[in-house]
Amino acid sequence: MNQAMNQAIDKARVWRLGADIDTDVLAPGAFMKHGLEVIGWHCLEAVRADFAPGVKAGDVIVAGPNFGIGSSREQAAGVLHHLGVAAVIAPSFSGLYFRNAFNLGLLLLTCPRATEIEEAERISVQFEPGADTPAVVRANGARLPCAPIPDFLRDMVQAGGLLPLLQQQRRKVADGH
């Protein structure tokens, strides 16, 4: 299962992808009739056939610019959460994909220097207490700053996505808080 932001991303294995990874390669249309398990078998197969069979819970994806361009199909974000990907780190994301990912509890980190990171490298993500700017720490100790994440989106990822967050809110209302 996905590691939310409150669980550490510590020496996570990197799967390195290129630029312009689109939704249709993450969640191929031919399998959209099915659930995330089936979509998961085919996730990224057109660009990295070793990803779906090899990815392990807690791994991270590091990609080039424009990750998640294309369709509104949120399965393109949900499938990575389903496969246990702890975060996607890229210089830029599709805006629509960005919303979908946080709604599904998948952490995205906008990191201008992400492409310096190498395949199979072990990286960590640090959230400094009191600071809203996360950073990626490379295996060689280099620190790559990331764009800040607004509090309400951090809360959403921490809750595991929008659905659990709405459930929490409705329980609070029902309990009279």
Add this chain to the structure above:
Amino acid sequence: MSPAHVSGGSAPSRPPQTLAQKLIARAAGRDHVQVGEVVTCAVDLAMFHDSSGPRRLKPMLEALGAEIWDRHKVVLVLDHYVPAQDADAQQIVQITRETARQWQLPHVIDSEGICHVVLPERGHLAPGMFCVGGDSHSPTGGAFGAYMFGIGATEMLGVCVTGQIWVQVPRTLCMHWSGRLAPGVSAKDMMLHMVGRFGMNGGQYQAVEFAGEAVTALSMSERMTLSNMSAEMGAQAGLIAADETTVAHLHRCGVPEDRLHDALHWRGDEGAAQERFGFDASGLSPQVAAPHSPANVHPVGDMAEVVPTIAYIGACTGAKLEDLRAAATVLRGHKVATGVQLLVAPASAREQAQAEQEGTMQVLREAGASVLGNSCGACAGYGATFGEGATVISSTARNFKGRMGPASVQVYLASPYTVAASALRGRITDPREVLA
């Protein structure tokens, strides 16, 4: 949200606002909004379809024990899995129809066309509205002066439960087109040119606004193509301020007068801060996006060696009435070349009926077209797609590797004029040569 806050439109303290800012401020119950701030907006209309809709929303609503906030503000369209190609698709369609009955949705459009085309056609959109759609081409609604953008199913759940959504107020990128398009050059060529220039994420999830003489001269059908493919530029919304053309069109779509009386008021203020990019429509040649990206754009003349096996006129982007007419203009009295299969999937049943009545469909059939159902068809890649090794010239919006068939399929995106001219000559062809 207090109405008193909305009325202070001409207060001297209000900074000049773009159209995007005005639409968002209205929905947020604010006098004005600042670029970059995050605001919560009331949703006037939520559209979803058979893929993003009930099959995903129903289990989540049940898990929450919640109901739809206002079913009169929801439009459900069955367009992705119809006609059902197999048992799995049939099941999705069945769940969608059963759920629509259970929720007593008053606005259901079933197998009568593609959501982005039938939504305005049935009078659901008007200038000033704030709308969301469960589909990435939802910016199409911007052609009618509405702020409309695409969201995923889980975010749609949030809208269905609360009637609200957050938005970060975007900057506005104004695409100003002077001059007039030459015959045989269309809105699709303008859009491919812009996607090629700015890239697939060049819109940076900001608001794009299309303006200038060349845009004003376009029909609503053509304006919809611009707003539709704002998605391929990575913009959140693709707006065109309403004018007389918009109002006359919406009257014909049955939008009542009381929803149109302030239509022309929805435009950006003089002096509102925006980034402006200038283009000359009169110098534009037909454009083609080569595999496998809508941003891989070249002038049509560079593609003359490409020999298509399939010419596809389809999708919300490229099979509206004007698109069918454009193809017919090129094909009238001719047959497509040997070795090319011409497929036409009109974007809506009503528009197809109009095209039948005026003889446009007959021209296409006589040229050799096979006419397919009024649905997303091969464009979405969810059902019937193209076979191994096909080379396709297509009026659709996306040519990602593997989207419309196996990875071996090569898809070239172009205008309906160019698709028709290429079908006629058996190689990618500048439609101006045929029309001359």
